[in-house]
Amino acid sequence: MDNLTHSLVGAVMGQAGLKRKTGLAMPALIIGANLPDVDAACFFWLEGTEHLGFRRGITHGPPALVILPLILAGLLWGFDRWQAKRGMRPEKRVTVHFGWLYALSFLGALSHPLLDWMNVYGVRFWEPFAPTWAYGDTLFIVDVWLWALLIVSVWWGYAKEKSGGNQRPIARGAIAIMLGYIALNWTITWMAYQNKGVTAEPYPEQFIASPQPVLSLGRERIARLYDGRWVSSTWEGEDAGYGYRHSAETQCLLPDLSEQSRDNSQLDAFLFWSRAPFGTRAKDGSLVLHDARFYDPRARERFSLALPDVKCEPLPHSSS
Structure with a gap:
């Protein structure tokens, strides 16, 4: 706090x-x-x-x-x-x-x-x-x-x-x-986790109920879908179903970065801290890491890490 x-x-x-x-x-x-x-x-x-x-x-x-x-x-x-x-x-x-x-x-x-x-x-x-x-x-x-x-x-x-x-x-x-x-x-958070933010299958693979500012009894529902996309109930972008929204930016397939993190202290720290890591495509086609808990499409620099040497590969089943 x-x-x-x-x-x-x-x-x-x-x-x-x-x-x-x-x-x-x-x-x-x-x-x-x-x-x-x-x-x-x-x-x-x-x-x-x-x-x-x-x-x-x-x-x-x-x-x-x-x-x-x-x-x-x-x-x-x-x-x-x-x-x-x-x-x-x-x-x-x-x-x-x-x-x-x-x-x-x-x-x-x-x-x-x-x-x-x-x-x-x-x-x-x-x-x-x-x-x-x-x-x-x-x-x-x-x-x-x-x-x-x-x-x-x-x-x-x-x-x-x-x-x-x-x-x-x-x-x-x-x-x-x-x-x-x-x-x-x-109790509100516990109830949100009981149904993982949805009322019917398919349930997300990972789910976070994030308390909101001012409207403190509300929860931003953040989820990782079966195809690897991270979606939210508040992000701007296309409808991903069950009230979730997909980021308007292109999300990338998140590769195994363990080898790179050994020589990159920034990456090592980010991966250790991140609870919901995902990547988006930079203008040059490289990967930019974010954490879904603190992601805002209007302020993409926040809590992010650019990896210019890692190419953004499209997610499977992604429409982008």
Whole structure:
């Protein structure tokens, strides 16, 4: 999920009562909820599609979820001591307990991969032990309704506390609504997978129910047909049956690219990351790789990789 959602989840957990456990509890929860995204620094040394195969991996796995919160807790504890030595420590701050700082940092960090799992991009929970992607297909990566719920609850709770009231029921109610909203969306996705997006045969060979932005209870139905074509319920192009649409671009037969990927780090990363790879024909007749989850015929450069040395071969039974 986006970092605003992660931060708001950390904040609402604090307002639900956890911030009373120790001084600097809110920074531990909010920063902790964003800790796994330190892997974004990979943009400084990785190029092109290489970051796709690196993100949501090593910093989202068990060792990182133990070590990163420990570092954060140590920094917060040291900051509190540094302020105290210089007479700058706020008088209203309660005693800082390192054990609680670590526990809250860990809880915040743990919420991060759980939320990341809920969209179609996926997460690798068991890195570095197993490089296996897991997908929840439950929420869009930016869910405006979660934003609205969490922003209102955090602001309302803050205002309630400032006026001398109890903010905990507000935060706990928001958490309950959030969990119910997630459960509802998970159920919608589960139901979509029961019939693979269609009501009669032939069923697609592979099917993905992708949550949509704003209309969060809807699902984009993405499918791989028996002839190798990838189709979607939202793409522009010719009708492929059962409400699916075929891309207006020519799709290519996807060859075995394992040999080329050994010498091409961009290709290796793309294939490792891609859940629904398919190819289209470039103007020069070569192959361009895409992923059906993030394909938009109007923005073909997005999440794509050109392979100028690989010829686009037509799919069998393709009308193109």
